[in-house]
Amino acid sequence: MSTTGRLRYTLPPPDGSKAHIDLRVDPSQNWLDDFHTVQIKDVRGREDHYTLDTAGCQYYRHPAKYTTFLNDEEIKDEYYPESMELIKRLTGATRVIIYTYGRLIILATQSDLFMYGIPPVIRRGRPASSDDTVKHKTPARLVHADQTMADAHAIVRRYLSPSDAETIIQGRFQTISFWRPISYPVVDWPLALCDFRSINAERDLVAMSVIHHDHEDESYCAKYNPEHQWIYKSAMEPEDLLIIKTFDSVQGGSVALHTAFQDPMTPEDAPYRQSIELRAILYFGEN
Structure with missing residues (x-):
């Protein structure tokens, strides 16, 4: 099964x-939008065909212990630690450092847990909603990847001691x-991902x-490429989760472009999408 989506690509600044x-203040951009309608394959039932190392994204089924998601402090106290342990188990990472939008939330080692006052990124509502704040962000409707190599290195160096940062950067990290x-379940504005095997990093990424x-952060937007292979999992439930690779020090260009999209098969009375996301640095070395 597949559906279609009108995706917002980028034409680089003409100058x-x-x-x-x-x-x-008011979001402003210096590039031109470039919309294209593409086929988006529903991978429900075939999720195991896509992994972090082969496609840049991976679906899992694992219910969260914490399910309320209404109180920031509860989320930090309960959802963050359980997510960190789950990420380690699913990926094999020996260390997980959670941050969001250029700011550190948690630095976690075997013995330390430091809390910071940055709220979790919860998305409620539809693009162009007037309620678009750090606490309740609307789905991002732009084909993009969250980080460049320079930005990934900068984040590691920004929040860790020089010696600690160099240890991570010299090893494998994502x-x-x-x-x-x-x-x-998410039916309204689901999340589409582009299999990185179909991306020409030198030509497509901007x-x-x-x-x-x-x-200031640095991420990638993307130029349209008809070879892009887009996927999504229909009606993802709260028991489902998705890991999107945004940088890999070993597989340099293996990032999955992604975007929210309006599925034409969405019922008119579908509730607005609600989701939560954490961003993390994963280190694959000795503790």
């Missing part, structure tokens, strides 16, 4: 300048997004500065 989006629906009030 040759670097693409950027400025989020400090950055990921750990995503799951909350409350009920480095983009993301300008915040107090810092």
Whole structure:
């Protein structure tokens, strides 16, 4: 089975300048939108054909112990630690460092757990909703990958001691997004992913500065390529989760482009999508 989606790609700035989006007041961009309708394959029942190492994304079925997702402090106290242990078990990482949008949330080792005051990224509502805040963000409707190599290295160096950062950077590390629906299945604005085997990294990926009030990140937007192979899992439930690889120090270009999309088969009375995501640095070395 498959569906279609009208995806928002990017045409780089015509003046040759670097693409950027400025989020400090009203979001503004210097590139041109380039919409294309594409086929998106439903992988339900064939999820095991896609793994972090072969496609840049991987689906799992694992219910969360914490299911309320209404109180930030409870989420930090309960959902973060259980997610960190689950990420280790699913990926083989020896260390998990969770952060979000350029800021550290948790630094976790075997013996330490440091909490920071950054709220979790919970997405409720539809794109262009007026309620688009850090606490309740709307689904991101742009074909993108969260990090460039330079940004992944910068994040490691930003939040860890110099010696600790160099240990991680000299070994194998990844950055990921750990995503799951909350409350009920996601039918409205589901998440589509592009199998990295169909991406021409040199031609397709466009480095983009993301300008915040107090810092600047660098991610990728993407030019349209008719060879892109798009997938999604229909009606993902809160017991389902998805790991999206956003950087890999070994498989350099193996990132999965992704975007929310409007499925034409979505019933008119479908509830607005609700989901939670964590971003994490994974280290694959000795503790």
